[in-house]
Amino acid sequence: MNFTVAIDGPAAAGKGTLARALAAHFGFAYLDTGLLYRAVGAGVLAGGTPIAVARALDPADLENDALRTQAVADAASQVAVIPEVRAALVAFQRDFARRDGGVVLDGRDIGTVICPDAAVKLFVTASPDVRAERRYLELVARGITADRTAILAEVLARDARDQDRATAPLVAAADATLIDTSDLSAEAAARQAIAVVETRR
Numbered sequence: 105m106n107f108t109v110a111i112d113g114p115a116a117a118g119k120g121t122l123a124r125a126l127a128a129h130f131g132f133a134y135l136d137t138g139l140l141y142r143a144v145g146a147g148v149l150a151g152g153t154p155i156a157v158a159r160a161l162d163p164a165d166l167e168n169d170a171l172r173t174q175a176v177a178d179a180a181s182q183v184a185v186i187p188e189v190r191a192a193l194v195a196f197q198r199d200f201a202r203r204d205g206g207v208v209l210d211g212r213d214i215g216t217v218i219c220p221d222a223a224v225k226l227f228v229t230a231s232p233d234v235r236a237e238r239r240y241l242e243l244v245a246r247g248i249t250a251d252r253t254a255i256l257a258e259v260l261a262r263d264a265r266d267q268d269r270a271t272a273p274l275v276a277a278a279d280a281t282l283i284d285t286s287d288l289s290a291e292a293a294a295r296q297a298i299a300v301v302e303t304r305r
């Protein structure tokens with residue numbers, strides 16, 4: 105039996121934290137699909153061409169702190185507009201989603217394109233200011249010097265690119281449950297998400 109939870113939303117809305125909390129609570133496997141695009145972005149920053157890097161990607165080799173920088177995030181959102189790059193990453197995501205048992209995937213197009221039949225779809229969002237502040241605190245905690253205004257601008261630019269692209273734009277699936285984490289702690293957001301999953305199991 106397979107049970108898929110699809111989580112989408114803009115940058116720094118709390119998708120990853122929520123996805124990990126759900127995976128831990130229910131014992132589900134978790135795939136952060138942003139890492140796939142980040143790995144392609146990093147490959148391009150290292151001199152590769154987007155489509156070739158995407159086709160040669162080894163998804164087994166993704167946990168890498170170097171993928172967590174703003175420069176890589178920005179490069180990721182630029183390669184993510186290329187239809188051939190997205191196409192090269194679909195099979196790995198769908199195979200992961202079809203595994204036996206429970207799975208959680210988070211990204212931008214999981215409920216709309218990758219797993220349109222997911223048992224649960226969540227669209228996780230928060231105000232741009234809250235998201236920029238969270239990203240700022242995350243960077244500072246990792247010892248990286250950051251500038252709030254620059255981060256807000258980067259977050260807004262990335263959202264615009266993700267929402268306006270022609271292929272698999274960021275949009276809530278019609279049947280997604282919206283969770284706005286602007287005024288929620290990570291724990292409160294997780295409780296809401298767990299409650300939604302419980303109703304579908």
Ligand code: C5P
Pocket residue numbers: 115116137138139141142177180181182184210211212213214262266
């Ligand atoms: O989620 P994360 O911020 O790591 O994603 C980095 C970028 O990868 C996003 O801004 C987006 O452009 C792209 N992405 C995507 N589709 C996904 C996951 C990420 O286009 N499913």
